[in-house]
Amino acid sequence: xxxxxxxxxxxxxxxxxxxxxxxxxxxxxxxxxxxxxxxxxxxxxxxxxxxxxxxxxxxxxxxxxxxxxxxxxxxxxxxxxxxxxxxxxxxxxxxxxxx
Numbered sequence: 679x680x681x682x683x684x685x686x687x688x689x690x691x692x693x694x695x696x697x698x699x700x701x702x703x704x705x706x707x708x709x710x711x712x713x714x715x716x717x718x719x720x721x722x723x724x725x726x727x728x729x730x731x732x733x734x735x736x737x738x739x740x741x742x743x744x745x746x747x748x749x750x751x752x753x754x755x756x757x758x759x760x761x762x763x764x765x766x767x768x769x770x771x772x773x774x775x776x777x
Contacts, residue, residue: 684704684726684729684730685700685704686700686701686702686703686704686707686711687699687700688726688730689711689715689719689723689726689727690719690720690722690723692718693711693714693715693718693719693723694714704730708731708735708739709739709742709743711727711730712727712731712736712739712740712743713739713743715727716740716743716746716750716753716754717746717747717750733758736758737758737760740754740758740760740765741760741764741765741766742766743765743766743767744766744767744770745767745770746765746767751765751767751768751771
């Protein structure tokens with residue numbers, strides 16, 4: 679993990695609009711950062727995400743994300759080779775009555 683070379687300011691500011699600038703910590707807020715980049719980030723943000731965190735860390739975090747839209751879910755399934763049944767967002771969607 680190359681966290682020490684980057685800061686939260688390197689990502690697009692719109693991803694963290696609800697936080698004080700510079701208040702997010704790349705180690706402490708890993709899950710939030712990965713989730714926001716997958717859901718709302720640009721290609722630049724996605725590339726930066728992969729430079730900041732190693733692939734296995736990202737895969738582990740994606741498995742824990744509770745909600746992703748269908749497009750994002752299929753993207754991470756293909757790109758990171760994560761089976762649908764290992765993703766919380768997929769299993770949660772399957773058990774919901776009205777989705």
